[in-house]
Amino acid sequence: xxxxxxxxxxxxxxxxxxxxxxxxxxxxxxxxxxxxxxxxxxxxxxxxxxxxxxxxxxxxxxxxxxxxxxxxxxxxxxxxxxxxxxxxxxxxxxxxxxxxxxxxxxxxxxxxxxxxxxxxxxxxxxxxxxxxxxxxxxxxxxxxxxxxxxxxxxxxxxxxxxxxxxxxxxxxxxxxxxxxxxxxxxxxxxxxxxxxxxxxxxxxxxxxxxxxxxxxxxxxxxxxxxxxxxxxxxxxxxxxxxxxxxxxxxxxxxxxxxxxxxxxxxxxxxxxxxxxxxxxxxxxxxxxxxxxxxxxxxxxxxxxxxxxxxxxxxxxxxxxxxxxxxxxxxxxxx
Amino acid sequence: xxxxxxxxxxxxxxxxxxxxxxxxxxxxxxxxxxxxxxxxxxxxxxxxxxxxxxxxxxxxxxxxxxxxxxxxxxxxxxxxxxxxxxxxxxxxxxxxxxxxxxxxxxxxxxxxxxxxxxxxxxxxxxxxxxxxxxxxxxxxxxxxxxxxxxxxxxxxxxxxxxxxxxxxxxxxxxxxxxxxxxxxxxxxxxxxxxxxxxxxxxxxxxxxxxxxxxxxxxxxxxxxxxxxxxxxxxxxxxxxxx
Numbered sequence: 001x002x003x004x005x006x007x008x009x010x011x012x013x014x015x016x017x018x019x020x021x022x023x024x025x026x027x028x029x030x031x032x033x034x035x036x037x038x039x040x041x042x043x044x045x046x047x048x049x050x051x052x053x054x055x056x057x058x059x060x061x062x063x064x065x066x067x068x069x070x071x072x073x074x075x076x077x078x079x080x081x082x083x084x085x086x087x088x089x090x091x092x093x094x095x096x097x098x099x100x101x102x103x104x105x106x107x108x109x110x111x112x113x114x115x116x117x118x119x120x121x122x123x124x125x126x127x128x129x130x131x132x133x134x135x136x137x138x139x140x141x142x143x144x145x146x147x148x149x150x151x152x153x154x155x156x157x158x159x160x161x162x163x164x165x166x167x168x169x170x171x172x173x174x175x176x177x178x179x180x181x182x183x184x185x186x187x188x189x190x191x192x193x194x195x196x197x198x199x200x201x202x203x204x205x206x207x208x209x210x211x212x213x214x215x216x217x218x219x220x221x222x223x224x225x226x227x228x229x230x231x232x233x234x235x236x237x238x239x240x241x242x243x244x245x246x247x248x249x250x251x252x253x254x255x256x257x258x259x260x261x262x263x264x265x266x267x268x269x270x271x272x273x274x275x276x277x278x279x280x281x282x283x284x285x286x287x288x289x290x291x292x293x294x295x296x297x298x299x300x301x302x303x304x305x306x307x308x309x310x311x312x313x314x315x316x317x318x319x320x321x322x323x324x325x326x327x328x329x330x331x332x333x334x
Numbered sequence: 335x336x337x338x339x340x341x342x343x344x345x346x347x348x349x350x351x352x353x354x355x356x357x358x359x360x361x362x363x364x365x366x367x368x369x370x371x372x373x374x375x376x377x378x379x380x381x382x383x384x385x386x387x388x389x390x391x392x393x394x395x396x397x398x399x400x401x402x403x404x405x406x407x408x409x410x411x412x413x414x415x416x417x418x419x420x421x422x423x424x425x426x427x428x429x430x431x432x433x434x435x436x437x438x439x440x441x442x443x444x445x446x447x448x449x450x451x452x453x454x455x456x457x458x459x460x461x462x463x464x465x466x467x468x469x470x471x472x473x474x475x476x477x478x479x480x481x482x483x484x485x486x487x488x489x490x491x492x493x494x495x496x497x498x499x500x501x502x503x504x505x506x507x508x509x510x511x512x513x514x515x516x517x518x519x520x521x522x523x524x525x526x527x528x529x530x531x532x533x534x535x536x537x538x539x540x541x542x543x544x545x546x547x548x549x550x551x552x553x554x555x556x557x558x559x560x561x562x563x564x565x566x567x568x569x570x571x572x573x574x575x576x
Contacts, residue, residue: 020381020392024368025537026467026511029381126536135471135512137531186341186349231356232468234383234390236347257383258468266344294345295395302396 001067002121002152005145009061009103011212014120014139014151015253016052019128023257029237030132033212033253033276034111035269036301037075037171041115043308044072044092044166052122052129052139054114057212058279060103061145063114065095068158070117072166076109076173076277092117092166092312094158109173109277117160118153133212134254164316168308171273177203177283180271182240183291187230187262191242195223199264200286204248208280212254215275217284221246228262235259238267238275240286250275268294270301338367338411340404343390348404350389350411358477361465364389365542370410378403384541385466386475424461424544426570427509429500430555431457431522438519442485442502454549456480457521461544462507472511472529472537476545479507491517498524500547509545511537522547525559526569538569546572 005012015038018031032038032055042051054061060078073080073089080087081102087093095101103112122129122140131139140151160166188196204219222242229244239251241261250267251259252275267275268289275284289297315323341349350367353360364384371379371391378398383390393403431454432439443450462476485502492515495501499510501518510516511529528538539545550558561567 022471022536023381023383023392024467024541026469026471026473125531135531183342183344186343186351231354231386231388232466233349233385233388234343234347236343236390236392238344256468258385258466263343266342266347269345291342291345291400295399298345298395 004064005149007062008145010059011057012145013131034273036273041074041113045117062102075112078103090170121152121154166312181268182265190262232260424572428550429522435523436521458547487517
C-alpha cells in the first residue's frame with residue numbers, strides 16, 4: 001500500500017509548504033523549492049493545498065507502486081516513463097499496483113514533483129510533514145530517500161471525477177535567460193547608487209553552489225557604501241544577500257533563519273520558481289518592482305490556479321457523450 | 335531609543351528595525367513587541383524572527399496586504415511597554431562542570447589564569463540574556479559572558495559535540511541543543527534537553543528570557559538525567575523583577 005524506492009535519484013525528499021512558526025527558535029522552514037509546480041501537482045489530483053509531495057533534483061528517482069493510486073508529475077522534464085512507456089506531465093495518471101515510474105536526469109528545469117491522491121504516510125512534526133535535513137526531522141525519517149525505502153499511503157483514493165480533463169499546459173522551464181522581479185530592500189541603502197545599477201543591469205550566472213539552502217550567483221561586483229556586514233537579522237525565502245565579495249546569494253527553502261550580510265533585495269514570490277528551476281551556468285537578471293506590484297502578481301497567480309481548477313473540473317467529452325446517450329435511452333423507459 | 339522603522343522585505347515579509355547596537359533594552363523591546371503581536375493575533379502573520387536589533391515578520395499577502403499590515407504594526411509600536419511591569423524569566427540549567435563532561439575546562443582556566451573553581455564560579459554567577467535563537471534549532475545567542483573567561487575557539491573544531499554540552503567560543507557561551515560539529519571549548523554538560531523534537535514545546539527557551547547555570551555534582555547530574563529520561567524532570571524557572 002504505497003511506493004517502494006528502487007533508485008533514490010540525486011536528492012529526493014518529502015516536502016510540503018514548510019514548517020512555519022518555529023523560526024524564532026532556529027528551525028529552518030524547509031518545504032518545497034518550487035511552490036508553483038508543487039501547487040499545480042496537488043491541484044491536478046484534488047489534494048489539499050499543503051499535501052506533501054516528492055521533490056527530486058537533477059536526477060529523478062525510480063519508484064515501484066505497490067497499490068493503485070493517482071499521481072501527477074510537474075516541474076522540470078525528467079523524461080518520466082511508466083513501465084518503459086513515456087508518461088505525460090501536468091496530467092493526472094492512474095497508477096496500477098506493480099507499475100514502475102522511472103525518471104532520468106533533468107532535460108528542462110532542475111526540480112520535479114510528484115503528487116499522490118492517496119497521500120504519503122509520513123508523520124506531522126511540529127505542524128508540517130516536510131523534511132528538514134539539517135535538523136533530521138519530518139518527511140521520511142528526517143532524511144532524503146534511499147534505495148529500498150518504503151513509504152505507505154494514508155488513504156485509499158483511486159477515483160477522481162472528470163478524470164480525462166485533468167491535464168494542463170506544462171510551464172516553460174528552459175528559457176535562455178530569466179528575469180527575476182525583486183522588491184528592493186531591506187538593506188539596499190547600504191549599497192552605492194552604482195552598486196544598485198550594476199545589480200539591476202547585469203546578467204548573473206548560476207554557479208554550482210546551488211542547493212536547497214541557497215543559490216550563489218557570479219557576475220559584476222556590487223559595490224556597498226562601507227561593507228555589507230550587519231548585525232544578524234532574519235532572512236526570508238528569496239532574500240538576496242550580498243556579502244563583501246559583491247556577488248549575490250539568494251536564500252531558498254533550507255535557508256538559515258538569520259544571517260549577517262546586507263540584503264539588497266528580495267525576489268518576488270511568484271518568480272522564485274523560475275530561479276529554482278535554473279541549472280548551473282544559466283543566466284538570471286533582476287528587475288525592481290514595488291511591493292504592491294509583487295503582491296498583485298501573487299494574487300493574480302492565485303486567480304490563475306482557480307482557473308486551472310476550473311479547467312480540470314470541466315466535464316470531459318467522453319462523460320458528456322455518456323450523458324447524451326443516457327438522455328436518449330431514458331425516453332425509452334418513460 | 336530610536337523609533338522603530340518598518341522596512342519592506344519582499345512581498346511576504348517586513349523587517350522592523352529597533353536600533354543598530356546590541357543592547358539589552360533593545361532586545362527587551364523586541365521581545366515585548368513579539369508578545370504584543372501574538373496577543374493581537376493579527377490574521378495573516380505566519381512567523382516572526384526576533385534578532386539582536388530587529389524583528390522579521392512573515393505574512394501571507396493573500397490574507398493581509400502590505401499597507402494594512404504596516405498600519406496595524408505602526409499603531410502597535412506606539413504602545414509603550416512600561417519597564418516596571420516586566421518580569422525576567424530565568425531558566426535554571428544544571429551543569430556538571432569539568433572532568434569528562436567538560437574536557438576543555440583546563441584550556442579555559444589556563445587561558446584565564448584562574449583555577450577551575452574560579453571559572454565555574456564566574457560562569458555560574460550571572461544570568462545570561464537570550465538575545466536570539468538561530469544557527470541550530472534552539473541554539474541560544476547569550477549576552478554578557480564575563481570578559482575574564484573569554485576563550486578563543488578551538489583551532490580544530492570537533493566533528494561531533496554531544497547535545498547538552500556547555501561551552502565558550504570567544505566572547506560567547508551557550509548550550510549545544512543537538513549533536514553537532516563545533517569549535518567551542520567545552521566546560522561542562524547539562525542533562526536538561528533544551529531541544530526535544532518529541533516534546534509538545536520542542537524548544538525550552540525563548541529570546542528575551544534568561545539562563546542561569548547552576549553547578550551540580552556528577553551524582554546529581556545522573557539523577558537529573560534519569561528524571562529527564564522518565565519525563566519527570568521539571569526545569570526550575572524563576573520570575574524576577576527586571
